[in-house]
Amino acid sequence: MPMKPSHSNGGTDPKNVVEIRDLVFRYGQDIPVLDIQSLDIKKGEKVFIYGPSGSGKTTLLGLLAGVLAAKEGSIRLLGKDLVKMTAHERDEFRGNHMGYIFQMFNLIPYLSVLDNITLSCELNRTRKGRIPNGELKKSATSIAQELGIAEYLDKTITQLSVGQQQRVAVARAILGSPEIIIADEPTSALDYDHREKFLKLLFLECRKTQATVLFVSHDRQLEPLFDRCISLKEINRA
């Protein structure tokens, strides 16, 4: 898939939420597992990243989330280069600007549904700051209402179905309006009907906050619902 090679020497386009240049990543001294020359993603885009196992999907997610540290190239998110940040800064950046949705088991088992939703804001001051003072619970409740899980707010997470749990994860990911939503196969535990419904809800919420969605999956069935599809296999030269 062609990637806009014209931007390859690091010029930043303010419209780009993600800008990867000459990124090479290896675990220790091994051969690189990821080598991406260029990858740009615009604000508000809903991108499907197709990554079968072995394509470096986990590594790319780790790098984008700032859990893995790259030493070569640059990963600019919202104009800030993760490669130049310290681990602590990357953690903070992730907490404040990203919503992360796992494949499953997204929730802390000992917290109520409401506490799970507000956790991302409670842990990150900047993110909480985007919500008017004292209205955290109110915002969480209104998002929960839109996602159809408002009646479960005081329940423990074991009382929820998998689909409901994934919607709680969406609520947590978008609360506090982070600019980037990363979803790591969030629908793989759902059946097809629910997948589509889930995605539509996700997109609806992201449109409100103008968040960019990076949706990673090895299942191309859902590809048509996205603005753009990137095959990791094609952009990864490693």
Place this chain on the structure above:
Amino acid sequence: MILPRLAYHSLKNRKFTTILTITSIAISVALLLGVEKTRLGARDSFNNTISQTDLIIGARSGPIQLLLYAVFHMGDATNNISYQSYLHYKNDPRVEWTIPYSLGDSHRGFRVVATSEEFYQHYHYRQDHGLVLAQGKAASDVFDVVLGADVAKQLHYQLGQEVVLSHGVSDGGGLEHSDKPFHVVGILDKTATPIDRSLYITLEGMEAIHIDWQSGAPPLPGHETPVEKIKKENIKVEQITAFLLRTKSRIQAIYLEREVDTYEGEPLLAIIPGVALSQLWQGISYAEDGLRLITVFVVLSGFLGMLIALYTSLNERRREMAILRAVGAGPRKILFLLVLESTFLTLSGIITGTGLVYLLLSVGQPIIERQFGLYLPIKPLSMTEWIYLSATFGGGTLIGLVPAWKAFKNALADGLTIRV
């Protein structure tokens, strides 16, 4: 303040192990404090076996020996002192009161103390506790005897009972003063001191039972002076064994002590009971250290329980840690979370354990006093106890660093994906 809340809910989620861990720490803390309180109680009881007495004066011998026979009614005096010397100090203007003691006889293993009525008036133990007669009255007549609480209880004696004293202090088999029986006129209240284990007669009574004795031998049968002929007024007390002395002002005790030691009438020895008691205590207190060492190990084993509980939970909590990392918690926050958990466990254990000690103390205090003669005062935590608790807290937090460090490493290695 989300992390303390997380720690709290996480522990609450593992209620059973949390309660077990807190209980095991609480028990070790209770033991630590309990041993300390018992130790202090024992020392205090010991040092307060006698109070309000400034000097104990007896024939010149060792201070510990004098203390033993005068206060604990154990062992023997090497010599008596003359009643003359006693009167000399009794009438000294600086002296508030004196209690004379004449020792040497016994009854079924219990010591007999001959004393005066001043004993019932002035003897004090544990600061301001005076002697109280549970039944009857103080001994005033020649053949009156008052029983210590333990004596009455163990021998099942009642008021009016006839008591025959034995010469010397052996338990039976000795020479009996069967010609001159005594009658129980009073029973003292329990004091949890050696007072409970003696019988009290008058100084005249002591003279009376030895009235016909000559050079340590009893009178030949038929030669005893009949009891009816013995009148208190006619008895002249010649000797006593020791006496307790209270000065009008404490500062004079020191001058008097020196004076007694250089008394020209006869060789005397004066001791300050508090000083002699703590000297004696130091000699027998080595067992304390052993006891304390054991409690330290109990506390350590409590910590070990916590370490195991937290450490083994970490593997099943890796998912949880990955979620926390995904929402922006760095490995340092994960470390802090685990430290908070161990701190919470330790603190709860300490509070529960301390509460337990005070609860047991308030319930058990009278029982312990009755059963063991050990008075454990319910006092706020002492400096030493605060130090113990702080050390426990510090130790618990420190040990909590072990699972915390493991969680930190896990968080770094796992990131958002768990490789199990």
